[in-house]
Amino acid sequence: MSAASSAHVGAPAGRDGSAIPVLVITALILAAWYAACLPMNSNLPQLQNAAGDLMARYQIAWALERPVLPAPHQIVVELYNATIGTSLFRQTADGMVPNPRNLSFHAWVTLSATLLGFVIGSVLGIAIAVGIVHSRTLSKSLMPWVIVSQTIPILAIAPIIIVALGSVGLTGLVPKSIISAYLCFFPVTIGMVKGLTSPDTMQLDLMRTYNGSAAQTFWKLRWPAAMPFLFASLKVAITISLVGAIVGELPTGAQAGLGARLLSGSYFGQTIQIWAALFYAAVLAALLVVTITAAERATLRAMGARP
Amino acid sequence: MNDMRMDQATQEATPPGGGASPSVIDIRQLSLTFKTNDGPVFALKDVDLKVGAGEFVSFIGPSGCGKTTLLRVIADLETPTGGTIAINGLTPEQARLKRQYGYVFQAPALYPWRTIEKNVMLPLEVFGFSAAERRERAARNLALVNLTGFEQKFPWQLSGGMQQRASIARALSFDPQLLLMDEPFGALDEIVRDKLNEQLLRLWSDTKKTIIFVTHSIPEAVFLSTRIVVMSPRPGRIIDVIDCDLGDKRTLEIRETPEFLKIAHRVREGLRAGHSYDD
Numbered sequence: 001m002s003a004a005s006s007a008h009v010g011a012p013a014g015r016d017g018s019a020i021p022v023l024v025i026t027a028l029i030l031a032a033w034y035a036a037c038l039p040m041n042s043n044l045p046q047l048q049n050a051a052g053d054l055m056a057r058y059q060i061a062w063a064l065e066r067p068v069l070p071a072p073h074q075i076v077v078e079l080y081n082a083t084i085g086t087s088l089f090r091q092t093a094d095g096m097v098p099n100p101r102n103l104s105f106h107a108w109v110t111l112s113a114t115l116l117g118f119v120i121g122s123v124l125g126i127a128i129a130v131g132i133v134h135s136r137t138l139s140k141s142l143m144p145w146v147i148v149s150q151t152i153p154i155l156a157i158a159p160i161i162i163v164a165l166g167s168v169g170l171t172g173l174v175p176k177s178i179i180s181a182y183l184c185f186f187p188v189t190i191g192m193v194k195g196l197t198s199p200d201t202m203q204l205d206l207m208r209t210y211n212g213s214a215a216q217t218f219w220k221l222r223w224p225a226a227m228p229f230l231f232a233s234l235k236v237a238i239t240i241s242l243v244g245a246i247v248g249e250l251p252t253g254a255q256a257g258l259g260a261r262l263l264s265g266s267y268f269g270q271t272i273q274i275w276a277a278l279f280y281a282a283v284l285a286a287l288l289v290v291t292i293t294a295a296e297r298a299t300l301r302a303m304g305a306r307p
Numbered sequence: 308m309n310d311m312r313m314d315q316a317t318q319e320a321t322p323p324g325g326g327a328s329p330s331v332i333d334i335r336q337l338s339l340t341f342k343t344n345d346g347p348v349f350a351l352k353d354v355d356l357k358v359g360a361g362e363f364v365s366f367i368g369p370s371g372c373g374k375t376t377l378l379r380v381i382a383d384l385e386t387p388t389g390g391t392i393a394i395n396g397l398t399p400e401q402a403r404l405k406r407q408y409g410y411v412f413q414a415p416a417l418y419p420w421r422t423i424e425k426n427v428m429l430p431l432e433v434f435g436f437s438a439a440e441r442r443e444r445a446a447r448n449l450a451l452v453n454l455t456g457f458e459q460k461f462p463w464q465l466s467g468g469m470q471q472r473a474s475i476a477r478a479l480s481f482d483p484q485l486l487l488m489d490e491p492f493g494a495l496d497e498i499v500r501d502k503l504n505e506q507l508l509r510l511w512s513d514t515k516k517t518i519i520f521v522t523h524s525i526p527e528a529v530f531l532s533t534r535i536v537v538m539s540p541r542p543g544r545i546i547d548v549i550d551c552d553l554g555d556k557r558t559l560e561i562r563e564t565p566e567f568l569k570i571a572h573r574v575r576e577g578l579r580a581g582h583s584y585d586d
Binding site: 208209210211216221224225227303304305 | 430
């Protein structure tokens with residue numbers, strides 16, 4: 001009990017202590033970023049022709065319309081304008097449709113593919129792990145393929161999946177989800193094989209003395225024992241699922257999605273738009289991980305983990 | 308000498324000339340050889356032992372003498388390579404399938420995500436007892452090991468001794484007549500161990516169960532047992548079987564009496580004869 005209470009006392013202090021280093025590093029990165037804006041953009045005509053002292057040149061560098069490296073505040077402004085500053089729907093002849101100028105619309109397109117891919121990938125990953133743990137044959141036949149699947153560069157296989165599924169009439173959400181699932185099943189399989197085999201000999205022997213069935217051993221022992229491993233894997237899986245969805249939007253020149261915004265931004269030299277899409281994706285990934293962490297905490301707490 | 312001792316013990320439990328043995332455990336010429344890369348390991352060789360109903364039998368010996376292996380053979384957790392073994396006239400597998408024994412491991416082996424009550428209910432869930440029956444049996448057996456009030460705690464909230472008591476309640480929950488205990492108190496400190504020994508002895512005399520108890524502590528074996536089986540390694544075998552009837556109402560003080568010390572001395576002699584003290 002005393003260990004638990006001292007951990008309680010320790011936790012807030014640790015959190016306070018850790019906030020300051022993070023803020024210091026963030027400030028340093030921002031300072032370096034602002035400082036880099038001038039040298040990075042100095043080849044642009046606006047700056048080559050500009051006269052005046054260093055400060056004046058920096059002010060130009062931080063306010064360029066199409067900079068090589070935009071200043072952080074430009075990205076924040078673009079993010080604001082493209083989300084809160086733009087209506088989510090617009091009036092057309094067909095009635096109200098999503099407004100493609102709103103970044104949140106694109107984010108939702110990508111997010112829906114991410115979530116669907118994550119669900120498919122996680123279920124598949126768990127199913128493969130269950131098979132591998134319960135069958136030597138499956139362990140021998142599947143495991144090499146599981147590993148080989150991840151040695152193929154996703155950028156090479158993504159167009160193949162899009163084209164192949166497109167030829168059977170599947171476009172949009174599903175092919176992107178498949179690419180996401182293809183990427184994210186792997187950590188789930190690896191984590192769950194480890195988790196499902198984590199019960200020690202005594203815990204397994206105990207079930208044997210009760211003559212417990214394979215199903216009982218699975219649901220009463222292996223599955224609960226694997227929970228911490230599952231959540232650790234899911235946190236990795238959700239972020240690479242987002243990467244998969246974005247990659248899935250690149251090769252086809254998709255009209256919507258964060259990947260499409262990245263692509264069109266680079267076509268038209270809209271660097272600020274690229275950075276804004278990038279930041280949106282990063283925030284999205286962070287929110288997804290936070291959500292899973294919250295689910296993890298609630299689940300493990302209900303399973304009697306030490307607070 | 309061994310055989311004579313065992314025959315005496317058997318005769319107490321067996322009617323003279325009786326064909327069918329009422330022994331709870333009947334082991335004859337049992338051998339178990341593990342095949343390893345370094346050649347065969349003779350974990351058990353030609354073991355003969357009979358245990359009657361209501362006995363408290365301890366297996367004692369140094370590491371590698373096969374005492375735990377012998378217990379695991381009885382529990383059908385290991386398969387012997389030779390000889391016969393019967394538990395209430397059944398094979399170990401049949402006995403296991405009929406849930407005739409409760410097993411207590413070296414560690415509590417509680418499932419950390421289950422409360423103490425749910426841990427005790429685990430075998431009852433596996434066996435398909437009703438929810439009401441599960442609750443009633445959990446309460447009764449937790450009371451038996453003095454853990455009433457801790458039903459909703461998780462294992463980590465209990466001390467090591469309490470956890471092991473919970474695991475004993477779990478083994479007793481489905482009321483097996485045979486209790487197999489593999490160094491259940493080995494990881495506990497001496498003070499806790501003394502207390503649990505007293506409680507176990509009381510539990511044994513109250514419930515009249517047959518208990519097989521593996522230990523490497525001489526005082527523990529002498530204090531608890533009605534018979535002590537002294538074992539020796541390489542190959543794992545029985546080298547002495549010692550009757551040890553110090554009466555039902557023994558307390559820890561008995562360990563200073565001459566009778567107790569005499570039996571402890573004989574156990575030690577047996578271990579020495581089996582080269583257990585050699586390097």
